[in-house]
Amino acid sequence: MAKPKSVLVVDDSRLTRMMIVKMIKTHHSDWSISEAATAKEALERVDSASFDYISLDHNMPDGTGYDILPKINELQPHAHIGIFTANIQAVVKQRFEDLGATFYGKPINEEMILKFTADGGL
Amino acid sequence: MTSDIFTEDYCDTLCELFNIGMGRAAVSFSEMMGDEVLLTVPSLKAVDFNTALELFQCISPGHVNAVEQCFDGQFSGNAFLFFNDESSLELVRSILGEGNWGSELGELEQEALKEVSNIILNACFGCIADVLECELTSSVPELISGDIGDVFDVERMHIGEEPMVLTLSMSFSLTSKEVKGQVSLIMASESIKRLITELERFSTLYV
Numbered sequence: 163m164a165k166p167k168s169v170l171v172v173d174d175s176r177l178t179r180m181m182i183v184k185m186i187k188t189h190h191s192d193w194s195i196s197e198a199a200t201a202k203e204a205l206e207r208v209d210s211a212s213f214d215y216i217s218l219d220h221n222m223p224d225g226t227g228y229d230i231l232p233k234i235n236e237l238q239p240h241a242h243i244g245i246f247t248a249n250i251q252a253v254v255k256q257r258f259e260d261l262g263a264t265f266y267g268k269p270i271n272e273e274m275i276l277k278f279t280a281d282g283g284l
Numbered sequence: 285m286t287s288d289i290f291t292e293d294y295c296d297t298l299c300e301l302f303n304i305g306m307g308r309a310a311v312s313f314s315e316m317m318g319d320e321v322l323l324t325v326p327s328l329k330a331v332d333f334n335t336a337l338e339l340f341q342c343i344s345p346g347h348v349n350a351v352e353q354c355f356d357g358q359f360s361g362n363a364f365l366f367f368n369d370e371s372s373l374e375l376v377r378s379i380l381g382e383g384n385w386g387s388e389l390g391e392l393e394q395e396a397l398k399e400v401s402n403i404i405l406n407a408c409f410g411c412i413a414d415v416l417e418c419e420l421t422s423s424v425p426e427l428i429s430g431d432i433g434d435v436f437d438v439e440r441m442h443i444g445e446e447p448m449v450l451t452l453s454m455s456f457s458l459t460s461k462e463v464k465g466q467v468s469l470i471m472a473s474e475s476i477k478r479l480i481t482e483l484e485r486f487s488t489l490y491v
């Protein structure tokens with residue numbers, strides 16, 4: 163039996179966090195999921211615990227995904243990071259992919275979350 | 285800022301839907317401009333009509349340009365995309381290129397402003413409709429120039445009983461030029477209740 167994974171969900175929208183958590187829990191009820199509503203909180207979480215998957219929003223009130231992704235990559239080199247953002251411009255997608263993250267455009271759906279949690283190959 | 289009936293959770297949900305809509309609009313917008321569009325984090329305020337009028341008079345005491353589009357479906361109302369004069373001209377310059385556009389909007393510039401607003405507002409309507417699984421139709425965009433009283437003209441709008449104003453503040457800018465826009469929705473209380481019913485139905489899927 164596969165070992166339960168740990169996930170960090172970073173998004174300033176409570177709705178989006180709820181959707182991601184619910185969709186993951188539906189398929190992986192034993193996984194542990196933490197949430198962060200700000201860029202600052204996200205950095206605190208990745209500094210204090212290890213995660214297998216991190217879903218990361220881009221536009222947040224106190225910082226962007228661009229701002230914190232390098233630090234997250236440094237602290238969590240083995241985590242599979244998915245960018246979930248409404249800003250779906252090609253240039254934004256390319257920039258995140260260059261930073262090693264997988265890009266998903268909002269609105270979020272179950273297929274997307276299944277792909278995200280499968281993509282890690284963990 | 286939330287009202288008694290439009291709680292923080294509903295604001296969060298609607299704000300996220302607008303955020304997604306604006307993200308979609310930014311794709312079209314950046315293709316028009318040939319440049320990346322930077323978006324800020326949106327915030328939403330829900331206030332009664334008279335309070336909104338007072339707030340707008342304080343924030344934008346002078347001349348504003350607003351593109352109005354009516355929407356109709358499970359819920360209905362009037363949507364406005366506001367630009368101040370400076371942002372309007374910057375936007376027109378970005379679309380039509382540098383030129384002697386003067387300080388007032390001519391016919392071509394008005395068309396450009398309406399087209400951009402049409403893209404932005406319809407991206408927002410489309411996103412709300414898609415996610416809430418309902419259908420919203422929208423009218424042809426109309427440009428209104430004047431003070432806030434001219435834009436929020438109750439007689440012209442036919443907005444129904446106890447209207448409320450939902451205002452989404454979000455600015456978008458190009459690499460070199462900053463253009464600030466603000467979206468406001470005016471809806472009658474009956475329509476707000478129908479919107480809340482839809483938001484509630486949607487939110488319960490994820491509780």
